[in-house]
Every structure is written in structure tokens, then in C-alpha cells.
Amino acid sequence: MVALTSLSPAPPRPSPSPATPRRRPPPPPHVIPSPHVRSRPAPTVVSATPGATDGYHSTIRSLNSRGRHVPRKSLGQNYMLNSKVNEELVAAAGVEEGDVVLEIGPGTGSLTEALLAAGATVFAVEKDKHMATLVNDRFGSTEQLKIIEEDITKFNVRSHFVPFLEEKSHHSKKYAKVVSNLPFNISTDVVKLLLPTGDVFSDMVLLLQDETALRLADASIQTPEYRPINVFVNFYSEPEYKFKVERTNFFPQPKVDGAVISFKLKNAGDYPPVGSQKSFFSMVNSAFNGKRKMLRKSLQHLCSSSEIEAALTSIGLPVTARPSDLVLDDFVRLHNHLAKT
Numbered sequence: 001m002v003a004l005t006s007l008s009p010a011p012p013r014p015s016p017s018p019a020t021p022r023r024r025p026p027p028p029p030h031v032i033p034s035p036h037v038r039s040r041p042a043p044t045v046v047s048a049t050p051g052a053t054d055g056y057h058s059t060i061r062s063l064n065s066r067g068r069h070v071p072r073k074s075l076g077q078n079y080m081l082n083s084k085v086n087e088e089l090v091a092a093a094g095v096e097e098g099d100v101v102l103e104i105g106p107g108t109g110s111l112t113e114a115l116l117a118a119g120a121t122v123f124a125v126e127k128d129k130h131m132a133t134l135v136n137d138r139f140g141s142t143e144q145l146k147i148i149e150e151d152i153t154k155f156n157v158r159s160h161f162v163p164f165l166e167e168k169s170h171h172s173k174k175y176a177k178v179v180s181n182l183p184f185n186i187s188t189d190v191v192k193l194l195l196p197t198g199d200v201f202s203d204m205v206l207l208l209q210d211e212t213a214l215r216l217a218d219a220s221i222q223t224p225e226y227r228p229i230n231v232f233v234n235f236y237s238e239p240e241y242k243f244k245v246e247r248t249n250f251f252p253q254p255k256v257d258g259a260v261i262s263f264k265l266k267n268a269g270d271y272p273p274v275g276s277q278k279s280f281f282s283m284v285n286s287a288f289n290g291k292r293k294m295l296r297k298s299l300q301h302l303c304s305s306s307e308i309e310a311a312l313t314s315i316g317l318p319v320t321a322r323p324s325d326l327v328l329d330d331f332v333r334l335h336n337h338l339a340k341t
Contacts, residue, residue: 078250079107080181085207085249086114092242092260093179093205095120100165100176102201104152104190109135111181116144121168123160123176127151153189161200175202184209184254188229191216191263195236198265204237205262210244213259217241226324228288232281234328235272237263272332280335287323287331294320295334303338311337 080086089111095101097119106112106124112135115122125148126132132149139145148160165174178201182190187208194204208216217239219225233239245258274280283302290298296308296319303311309319315333317325326334 078184078252078254080110080207080249081251082249083110083114085245086111086181088243089179089181089205089207089260090114090118092262093177093203095177095179100161100168100174102157102161102176102178102180104178104180105131105183106135106147107131107181109138111179112139112145115179116142120144120177122146123148125150125152125155153186153193157194157197157200165200176200177202178204178206180205181207181258184212184256184258187212191229192232195233195263195265198236198267198270201265203262203264205242205260207245207258207260209254210257210259213241213261217261221327222324228281228284231284231328231331233263235277237265239263272328274332274335275339279339280332283335283338284323284331287326290323292322294322295326296320298323299338303341307338307341311341 093101095115095118099118099120101115101120101122103112103115103122103124106126108131112122112124116139121144123146124132124135126135127150129149132147135145136147148155161176165176168174178194180190187206190206194201206213215225215227216229216233218241219227219230240262242260242262245260247254247257250258271277283299286301287295287298295312296305299308302308311334312319312321314337315330317330317334
């Protein structure tokens, strides 16, 4: 029988600090609060437990069982090694018995197991047919798990979830949740796809790249990080940065840390009143296309400079305002004022 170590590289380990003797084993991976989020209380530190259900070697065994010795870089596959992180992810979403959850990219099924243990019915959307088969083999036949082999960016959320939710709730209103450890390379696409689905989902809790999570939740106006996506996120949801997840919790180990972020999705009735959302976001994107330009210049294709200056003055902003100076409510008022001209 071939030894496991011959089928895979050694488990990833953080580099020891200069003050640490080389023979001393490194500390286990753990979750730490982000140093960038000062206004929130520090979350509980979650340390890896020796022999955890989804540790390095169990992950490798799962991959080898399907003839897949290494994750596919092209799909952004980085598998979670720390079951404590999965438990914290499920807890952050408040998943409980009877909930319906969309999981994107279940991989080896480590997060899936935590969701099922919490009593949820899980729709697991997996693009990689080998991993879809692996998850199916791991959990067998259960009504709690529905595996859908499809690309999430082409997935029709409403056609899958609305009929199921109506039947499950006996035609009363019930919302699902999204809980996922996302491939970092599709995170922004998924956020843009799912945030406008407040009629289907109540909450979305995602494990993303730390830098992305910070930018989506905490980007401040008048900073380089403030972009159209921030206006989009705040239009459709209330984002909150939860906690940081060190890169040593993943296999293969990525070059960056991860973080958990939650989005409380708004119902359509709670969206800012802008008339046409398409027109509104077109204006926002146009404004940021000339981010360093004043709005009276970057929006000239919509209205004359004098009309833009009059609109800015009427909503209490200087005529020299730039897009990075405006919060969501400012963009809404500017759009509605220009729509009348």
C-alpha cells in the first residue's frame, strides 16, 4: 500500500519567526480579529484542534479518492483545513434547524458537513464534476443535500429556490441564506450576482480574500479603496466584516489571508428610491470612470456642467465634488435631481 505522504506534498506550515527555534513546531492555524476593524469588539479566537475532521491529511485522502492529487488553480480551489472556521462561518450566518442554504463550491464537503449538522437543507452548487461526485460519495443519499453541478455565474437562483421555499413553507414567505467559502477569483462576481436577490435570501455570509472583505465592508469615502462596488453593496445590503482567517488554514496555502463578511440583504421595498436602478448605476459607474475628475466633468455626457453644478448645490455638496466624496444617499439625491432636468 502506498503511503499517503507519497501522494501529496507536506502539509503547509507558516514560516517560523527568527526568535522561534527551528525544531519547535509552529502554532496551529487560528482565526484572529482584523487589526483594521477597531470599532467592533474582537471576535472569539478559534484555534485548530489536532485531529480535526477536515485536517490536511483527510483533505488529501478525499482528493486522492477521486484521483485528484492537487486542487485546480484555474478554479481557485483552496480547501479549508480547520473545522473550527467552518463552525464559526455557520454561526455567523445563524444557521439553524429548517434553514435552506446555498453553498457555492463545496469542495471536499467540510463546510457542507457543518451546515448539515446545524440542520439546514443545503443546495451545493459545484462546477467541478469530480468534486461534485466526491461530495455525493461523502454524504450519500439524503434529502438534506442537493448537489447541482453548474457554474454559479450561470446559475438561475430563483428557478431553483423560489418553488422549493414556497413548498417548504406551505406558500408563506420564507427566505434562504448563502453560506460559502468562495474561490477568491470569483468573489466579486458572486457578490454582484446575489446581492440583488433580497426576495430569495435574507443573509449572505462569505469567506473571501481579506483585502476584498475589508474593501466591501469598510471602504471610506475619499480613499483609493472607495469604488462603485461600495455603492452597489450598500444599495442592496448592510455589510459587516466579521473576522480574519489566516492563510495557514487553507490547502494549498494562498498568498493572502481570508476573512468572513456578512451581508444583510434588503428587500426591494427598502432599496433607495431611484426610479431606474439601471440608470442609477450607469451614473455611478460613469462618475467613477473619471474618479479624479470633478463630477461636473465626468458626468457631462448626461447633463451640462451648469446643470450638474446646480444639482450638487441643491443637495448641499460643493460644485467641485468628486465621486469619492459622495456616500450612497448623495448619489441617490444627485441621480434623482438630474433625472428631473
